[in-house]
Amino acid sequence: RKVRNMENTFEVRTDLAVEEKESFPGNGGEISGVSLREWHRADSRIKMTEVKILDKKGEKAMGKPMGSYITLEADQLSRKDENYHREVSEELARQIGQLLEGEDYRASGFHVLVVGLGNSSVTPDSLGPRVLNNLQVTRHLKVQYGDEFWNGRSMPVISGIVPGVMAQTGMESAEILKGIIHETKPNLIIAIDALAARSVKRLGTTIQLTDTGIHPGSGVGNHRHSLTKESLGIPVMAIGVPTVVGAAAIVHDTVSAMIAALSKGMETKGMGDFVGSMSSDEQYDLIRELLEPEFGPLYVTPPDIDETVKELSYTISEGIHLAFMGEEEE
Numbered sequence: 001r002k003v004r005n006m007e008n009t010f011e012v013r014t015d016l017a018v019e020e021k022e023s024f025p026g027n028g029g030e031i032s033g034v035s036l037r038e039w040h041r042a043d044s045r046i047k048m049t050e051v052k053i054l055d056k057k058g059e060k061a062m063g064k065p066m067g068s069y070i071t072l073e074a075d076q077l078s079r080k081d082e083n084y085h086r087e088v089s090e091e092l093a094r095q096i097g098q099l100l101e102g103e104d105y106r107a108s109g110f111h112v113l114v115v116g117l118g119n120s121s122v123t124p125d126s127l128g129p130r131v132l133n134n135l136q137v138t139r140h141l142k143v144q145y146g147d148e149f150w151n152g153r154s155m156p157v158i159s160g161i162v163p164g165v166m167a168q169t170g171m172e173s174a175e176i177l178k179g180i181i182h183e184t185k186p187n188l189i190i191a192i193d194a195l196a197a198r199s200v201k202r203l204g205t206t207i208q209l210t211d212t213g214i215h216p217g218s219g220v221g222n223h224r225h226s227l228t229k230e231s232l233g234i235p236v237m238a239i240g241v242p243t244v245v246g247a248a249a250i251v252h253d254t255v256s257a258m259i260a261a262l263s264k265g266m267e268t269k270g271m272g273d274f275v276g277s278m279s280s281d282e283q284y285d286l287i288r289e290l291l292e293p294e295f296g297p298l299y300v301t302p303p304d305i306d307e308t309v310k311e312l313s314y315t316i317s318e319g320i321h322l323a324f325m326g327e328e329e330e
């Protein structure tokens with residue numbers, strides 16, 4: 001029996017819709033219920049990809065809910081280049097506006113609640129809290145000076161919260177946010193989270209923006225309760241950056257070569273055929289069974305992750321500022 005290409009059958013968990021699309025045969029070929037668009041803006045150094053999941057068939061194929069997933073791939077984000085980071089912030093602001101098309105999100109009094117998900121004590125999971133540290137909030141001005149302060153000012157109301165993780169608070173992020181929403185009545189939530197990627201090259205260089213919110217299993221913190229419009233009652237936009245890659249995903253990069261090597265040897269040919277014929281879930285379970293007794297559910301992060309997260313936190317917070325308080329673009 002012919003050995004199947006494990007690269008096309010092996011399933012590695014990823015939070016990036018663009019990676020999920022790429023995992024299909026033909027490097028992201030046509031999938032029923034899913035559309036793909038890629039582009040570069042003129043003179044831009046950022047690759048843009050939009051994956052739209054259009055119906056239930058697309059949901060089942062992608063393992064993600066219906067909605068838009070916009071990816072900014074900026075391979076120079078790890079460098080200290082202020083002009084480049086500014087370019088990424090401007091593009092992020094532009095895409096936030098695209099997802100909010102039809103909403104008067106720059107109107108006076110439009111209230112945005114920015115949520116920094118994650119654990120500030122764990123560097124790869126600290127992106128959300130660090131973005132909140134750099135965020136220019138304005139809601140306290142309304143509380144302090146009253147509604148008349150907003151008269152004649154084109155300034156949205158921005159507030160922020162770092163709900164922490166359940167081990168710190170004993171509460172789910174969704175439970176905390178429901179109380180805040182009840183008291184402050186925001187029009188929109190923007191949730192910032194650290195993600196897991198399949199490809200090492202995307203760590204710290206890719207920003208995913210989606211209008212579907214945060215779902216169980218997403219991100220490093222494994223937030224169990226969904227943060228969505230359905231669960232919270234208001235629209236939820238999510239901005240995420242992959243900061244870790246699973247050990248199983250790293251193994252995946254070499255597994256197809258291993259199968260080929262096993263299949264060539266007379267003594268190991270049967271083993272190569274056996275592994276190559278396994279289903280995606282069976283392959284994934286096999287690698288986990290081999291790795292986890294020795295290493296546990298291991299995640300790997302780059303050695304310069306502290307500086308990377310620090311720079312990204314400024315870039316994302318500036319993108320939010322530009323989206324809601326920046327000058328109108330021509």
